[in-house]
Every structure is written in structure tokens, then in C-alpha cells.
Amino acid sequence: MKLSTEETLVKIKQGDETVLKDLYLHTKPKFMGYISKEFNIPTEACLDLYQDSFSLLYTKITSGQIAQVTSSFDTLLIGFGRNLARNTLRKRQEEYPGELPDQMLDHTPLTRLEEKAKKHRVEGILKLMGPDCKKVLTAFYFFQKSMKEIALEMGYSGSAMAKKKKYQCLKAIRTKLDSKSWN
Amino acid sequence: MELTEKHIELLEKQYFQQLSDAELSELAQLLEDPAFAEEASRYLAIFERISAESKAELKSNMNTWEEMQRKRPLRLSGNMQLLKVAAVLVVIVGAFLYVFNRSNSTNEISSFYEAFPNRLMVRTVDTDTVLSQALYNYDSKDYIEARTMLNGRTDESALFYKAHCSFNLGEYQQAIDDFKSVIDLSGPWKETSEWYILLAQLQLDDFNPSKNSYKNLQAMASSNHGYSNEAARLLELLRTSK
Structure with missing residues (x-):
């Protein structure tokens, strides 16, 4: 039985893994088609991006950040995928071979805390x-x-x-x- | 230094980026103490790790779903079911006519065209999940899916089993082209590939004795080729089935 967007949302929030799995498998082909074509990335990288986007969607649903879906899950996922792909590309372009000069780093107690945490x-x-x-x-x-x-x-x-x-x-x-x- | 529940709450708000201005300066002040900063960084690392490992578990579930979907047989729609029944009938009638018009030895000839066994499953594919999945499909006689998975690969094993997929699908010219790529690599499958090229060519030439493939079979039967015995046996069967 095909569930409505609203019903799918409720079931996922309730932790229904079958509905989650069906959504994952159902939305994947469209996402892969759009994103691999738009960003010209190989299937394996696109699948990784899809799984990241799907994880993001899932946590946004469970955390209540997405309480209703006005468009469709496809559109949401493709939107997440586009942002993630752009962020990855941006990060790659910004990669700087040498270390940044000290004055360019914003050394606050909080950034030092995060840097230290990352090292553990x-x-x-x-x-x-x-x-x-x-x-x-x-x-x-x-x-x-x-x-x-x-x-x-x-x-x-x-x-x-x-x-x-x-x-x-x-x-x-x-x-x-x-x-x-x-x- | 041991952190209190309130300290941890502050760190959680920092982790989720929900600190108010007042909380931000409170945390910044606490971080002036190196012992607090050290312990706080460890808690933050724990939060990050819980999240990262949970995400990894979720992704692992997704990979399992993919795996299950790949192994699931195709469900056909109503029209497709009708087509399937029609195709089965065509095959049965065709097979009946074929058998009726041929002698028994033809059945023995067809044994040469049975699927080549998958000999890689245990040896090399443990770490190559694509090849492993493709060979699973090959073993399940899903040659189309197996060949799709192996498309674009240039390693010998992949090329060899891709060629066998085409061979088992009756696409002999494609199989010949793929086996030739295996021969070019001069690896352990070279002689086997030469034998299967000959089998494919014989099929394309309809076992016609005037064709080169038949002459090549005769040549192989009397050579030192690794498949000379098989060639001799096939030649004998072709002679007796005339």
C-alpha cells in the first residue's frame, strides 16, 4: 500500500524501518540521475552523497526540524544533495597547500576547544x-x-x-x- | 577534572550551536582553565564520535538494503507476466523443434555450451564487492545484471566473466570481442578464452565444415593446446551428428 507523504513522515518519526527502507530505495534512482548528471560525478561518489543526504533527511525528521513536507521527499533529497556537493566542491577549491598565517586564524577559546576535540x-x-x-x-x-x-x-x-x-x-x-x- | 551536569549541558549546546550570548561567555570563561578545557574537549570528542558512529551504522543499514534489493528477483507487471509466458512458450516450441530435427549427439554438443563455473568466489573476491556481487548474479544465471556490473572494468577476471555472460546470453560476437581483451592481457585465462572464442565462432558459423572456425577446431584438436582433448571430442561429436 502506497503511503502519503504525511503518513511516511509519521512512520519514519516512529522508527518504522520498512518505510524508511522503501523511501531510501524509491527515491534513490531519481537522486542519482539528477546529481550525477548535474555535478558529473561517478556512481560510487554519487551513492555516498545520496546516503549522506538521506542521513540528513532522516535526522531532520527525527529531530522535528522537518515537521511537514510541502514538496516531495525527492525534491528535499535533491536539494540536500546539491548543497552537500557544492560544499564539497567549495572545500576542495579552498584547500590551501601551506598553513594559513596565524593572524588569519580566529583563535577563540571555543575554536581551540573544537580543534582539540578533533584531535582526540x-x-x-x-x-x-x-x-x-x-x-x-x-x-x-x-x-x-x-x-x-x-x-x-x-x-x-x-x-x-x-x-x-x-x-x-x-x-x-x-x-x-x-x-x-x-x- | 570532573564535569558537572550543567557543564555538560553547556557543551551540548555548543555542539548543537544553540548557545545564547550569556552561555557563550560563561563557557569561554570556563575554558580559561586548562583542566576544564582538556576535559571539555574529551566530552566534545565523545559527542562527535557517537554521532559519527551512528551515521556509519545507518549507512551500513542502507548498504544492506541495497544488497537485499539486488538479490531480490524482479517482480513483473501484468503485461510483463504475459510476455514472460509467451516467451517461455516460444522457447519450449523452439526447443522441441530443435530436438526433433537433431540427433541425440547434439545434446552432447550443447554440453560444451554450458555456463563456465565461477572459480573466483573463494579465491580473490573477498575485498572486491562489485566483482563478488557480479559473480553472485553470474551464479544465479542473471547474466545481464552481472555483465552490467562488470561493464567498464579492465581487470582480467572481470573481463573474463563478462565475456562468459555474453556467451551464456548467446551474444557470441560480443563474447568473442570480450575474450579477445582477456587474451591481450596474456594472463591465466588465455587458453580458456581461445577455446571459448572458437566455440562462439563455431556457433556463428553454424558448425559449417567449410568455415574457418571448423578448420581451427581441427587444428586445435591435433595441437598441444590446453583444450585439445575437448576440441577432439567436439570434432568427433560433430562428425557423428551429421
Whole structure:
């Protein structure tokens, strides 16, 4: 049975993987056709771009940033794909062989914090978590769901409990990572 | 230094770029303390890593969906189903007439035209997912899909099985061209490719003894070629089936 755009949106937000899979497979050919032709990129790179665009669409739906679709999922995805492709091209063109002079870098405490965070290598972090912690932390940091939604999904009494659980999970993972070496 | 829940909330807002001006200056002030800055950078790395690994998991799911779709048999529409039935009937009638008009030894000749086995699955394709998928299709007799996947490749194994796809589809001229590309590489499939070129040419010439392909078969049968025994056996079958 073919679902309407609205129904698809609701099902995806509810975590229906079959609907997500169908949307992924249904919108792919059009996206690949448009983007590979417009940016003249090979199939493999275009597929990577499609998966990035689809991930973006998915997180925007789960986080509530997309609450309704006025056009179509095809149009949305192609729009995301175009932006991602342009950003990639821009970054490639801006690549500078030497280091930027110091005065050109905006050294604020926050940029220093981000630079330092990027240098830390903590791979395989999801494998260090139990299933509940993985669900809560993934829902918050990747799917950007609200505490209220997380509480509902996990069967917690309310957002305060979800928040507490998130904090406990984060602390636990931080302690586990202490036994690993940080760069 | 241990961060409090409030500190972590500030960092989360920074991560999602939701800091107000007041929170921004509060965080900037806290970051003046090197111990706080160090610990904060570790939490930020954790947030980023959770997100990156979740995205990688999602992409892995997408690849599984692609894989499942590739393995799923094609569903045909109503008209296509009718065409399929008609095609099957044509093949059955054609096969009946063919068998009726030929002697039994023809069946033995057709054994030379059975699909060449996939000998690569275990040896080399572990890391080459396209070749692996193409050979899966080849094994499933989906030669069209297998050939599509191998199009544009110039490595010997891909060219060799692409040629076999055309051969099994009865597109003998295309198969000859592809096998010639394999021979040009002078690799381990050279003699096998020469044999299949001969088989394809024999088909194109309808096994006519006056054609060069038949003479080439005679020459191969009495040569030191790796397929000389097969050539001799085929020659014998062709003689007895006249």
C-alpha cells in the first residue's frame, strides 16, 4: 500500500524501518540521475552523497526540524544533495597547500576547544555501551531527539529521568574511555 | 577534572550551536582553565564520535538494503507476466523443434555450451564487492545484471566473466570481442578464452565444415593446446551428428 507523504513522515518519526527502507530505495534512482548528471560525478561518489543526504533527511525528521513536507521527499533529497556537493566542491577549491598565517586564524577559546576535540581519537565508542545507553545517547546526539521523546521511546517516567539516564551513560562511557589512551 | 551536569549541558549546546550570548561567555570563561578545557574537549570528542558512529551504522543499514534489493528477483507487471509466458512458450516450441530435427549427439554438443563455473568466489573476491556481487548474479544465471556490473572494468577476471555472460546470453560476437581483451592481457585465462572464442565462432558459423572456425577446431584438436582433448571430442561429436 502506497503511503502519503504525511503518513511516511509519521512512520519514519516512529522508527518504522520498512518505510524508511522503501523511501531510501524509491527515491534513490531519481537522486542519482539528477546529481550525477548535474555535478558529473561517478556512481560510487554519487551513492555516498545520496546516503549522506538521506542521513540528513532522516535526522531532520527525527529531530522535528522537518515537521511537514510541502514538496516531495525527492525534491528535499535533491536539494540536500546539491548543497552537500557544492560544499564539497567549495572545500576542495579552498584547500590551501601551506598553513594559513596565524593572524588569519580566529583563535577563540571555543575554536581551540573544537580543534582539540578533533584531535582526540576515540573509535568504537558505541560498542562500549549497553543497549539502553546506546539508544539514549544515539537518540540525543545523532537523531537529536528531545528528552521528552526519548523518555517516551524508552518507557521512562518523564524527561527528567531520560536526562538523568543520559548523564549516567555519558559518565560511564567517559570512565570506560579513561582506560584507553587519549591523544 | 570532573564535569558537572550543567557543564555538560553547556557543551551540548555548543555542539548543537544553540548557545545564547550569556552561555557563550560563561563557557569561554570556563575554558580559561586548562583542566576544564582538556576535559571539555574529551566530552566534545565523545559527542562527535557517537554521532559519527551512528551515521556509519545507518549507512551500513542502507548498504544492506541495497544488497537485499539486488538479490531480490524482479517482480513483473501484468503485461510483463504475459510476455514472460509467451516467451517461455516460444522457447519450449523452439526447443522441441530443435530436438526433433537433431540427433541425440547434439545434446552432447550443447554440453560444451554450458555456463563456465565461477572459480573466483573463494579465491580473490573477498575485498572486491562489485566483482563478488557480479559473480553472485553470474551464479544465479542473471547474466545481464552481472555483465552490467562488470561493464567498464579492465581487470582480467572481470573481463573474463563478462565475456562468459555474453556467451551464456548467446551474444557470441560480443563474447568473442570480450575474450579477445582477456587474451591481450596474456594472463591465466588465455587458453580458456581461445577455446571459448572458437566455440562462439563455431556457433556463428553454424558448425559449417567449410568455415574457418571448423578448420581451427581441427587444428586445435591435433595441437598441444590446453583444450585439445575437448576440441577432439567436439570434432568427433560433430562428425557423428551429421
